[in-house]
């Protein structure tokens with residue numbers, strides 16, 4: 001545990017910059033670009049023993065090398081977002097990292113959640129079970145709600161996977177984190193196709209599409225929902241080029257039209273030999289064998305080759321799969337305390353902005369009265 005003084009810590013809520021003490025407690029995450037630590041903060045200008053002279057936290061502080069040439073997209077996007085299902089940025093500052101030649105690192109102090117969906121899925125898997133279905137519904141609904149908000153600003157997360165989805169098992173609140181790969185997508189503007197973690201990559205990215213849409217996140221949502229039912233990743237390609245083969249095992253090969261629309265120059269393998277003697281519904285039921293028919297129906301509308309046909313977040317939220325959680329009779333318990341969860345304030349506390357984004361689907365998204 002270490003404690004240090006930072007001269008310029010900016011509050012994301014007030015915009016005020018002031019000196020603060022940082023007390024690092026423990027490492028909670030390690031990524032490709034940096035580390036995440038649990039830490040407390042204290043105003044360094046407060047009078048000793050005054051009400052302000054207290055440690056606040058815990059926060060999750062993400063440290064990544066500061067970008068000199070261009071502004072950090074993660075910081076810009078976290079400053080812009082304000083949603084119950086998106087991790088909130090509280091403070092940010094730059095500070096030298098003594099473990100890396102005193103190179104300047106950007107520090108993002110975010111609200112801290114106790115675990116992520118990857119550890120939650122694993123927790124059930126090692127006990128030879130999977131998440132309870134009502135938890136899967138509650139989590140999938142919140143992922144779709146976060147995406148509805150992000151995509152309304154054309155913000156594409158570009159790295160949806162269970163370890164980037166934080167949860168609180170006490171109240172089943174879910175928040176998407178890690179906006180290190182996120183980008184505001186401009187229509188018809190190219191972006192790199194080599195983003196997103198392998199198992200969760202949309203097929204258009206695998207074949208090298210550069211002008212893609214926020215629908216790549218929807219593919220990730222489908223993979224995460226499917227993984228909650230299966231207890232392990234749905235499409236586990238052993239190496240990058242084999243990822244498409246895993247997808248073709250369920251869907252058959254992509255059509256010429258899909259390849260042409262994604263990347264006319266694609267000349268990689270298509271795995272066209274696969275011939276099925278069962279319909280796609282039957283194959284989905286076999287793969288997701290503990291999912292109910294509504295869950296299968298939703299998965300089949302989300303895991304679709306064609307990004308245009310792939311459901312958008314509000315279509316997902318209005319799907320009949322969620323009818324149960326919108327019913328007045330629905331009740332669900334906390335995994336930790338067994339206390340009943342207040343579903344209304346967890347799932348349906350929509351802002352006026354969100355309500356406007358639902359358009360004609362609004363009555364199918366709101367809880368039944």
Ligand SMILES: Nc1ncnc2c1ncn2[C@@H]1O[C@H](COP(=O)(O)OP(=O)(O)OP(=O)(O)O)[C@@H](O)[C@H]1O
Pocket residue numbers: 028029030031032033034035036060062087110111112113114115116159163164166177178179180
């Ligand atoms: N706000 C938070 N509260 C609790 N844990 C967090 C928080 N933010 C991140 N973590 C944990 O730290 C891990 C790494 O964070 P993050 O994904 O932002 O870093 P990264 O360097 O981009 O990682 P990766 O390369 O795996 O994408 C997450 O998987 C999560 O388990």
